[in-house]
Amino acid sequence: MVRKQxxxxxxxxxxxxxxxxxxxxxxxxxxxxxxxxxxxxxxxxSVLSILGACVKCGDEIELICEGNDEEEALAAVAGLIESGLGE
Known part of the structure; x- marks a missing residue:
């Protein structure tokens, strides 16, 4: 399991x-x-699961990945979030 704030x-x-x-x-x-x-x-x-979390600008989140490709998944998803998700 890998995590990132x-x-x-x-x-x-x-x-x-x-x-x-x-x-x-x-x-x-x-x-x-x-x-x-x-x-x-x-x-x-899950889009509905994320929308239900009501994550606002400035919120601190923890991204947790667990599985065979956890390192790659964490790097890709964290990179996308850090880039601003296209906005």
């Missing part, structure tokens, strides 16, 4: 468009990918 840069937080981009990247990997914010855990491969 990240801060959400998107002005509007994780709304539908950036969440869709994040999910499209996450589903490329076999590993389980979770987003933890406060007491909420969201499946990074």
């Amino acid at each position: 990240l801060r959400i840069k998107n002005i509007s937080g994780l709304h539908l468009r950036p969440t869709g981009m994040l999910c499209n990247e996450a589903i490329k990997y076999q590993s389980s990918i979770q987003i933890v914010t406060g007491s909420t855990t969201a499946n990074a491969k």
Whole structure:
């Protein structure tokens, strides 16, 4: 299992468009990918799960990957989040 702390840069937080981009990247990997914010855990491969977490701009999240390709998954998904998810 690998983890990384990240801060959400998107002005509007994780709304539908950036969440869709994040999910499209996450589903490329076999590993389980979770987003933890406060007491909420969201499946990074589910748009509804992420939207339900109500992640806002400036929120601190923890990205947790577990599986065969966990290192690659963490690097790719964290890189996408750090880049601002296209915004």
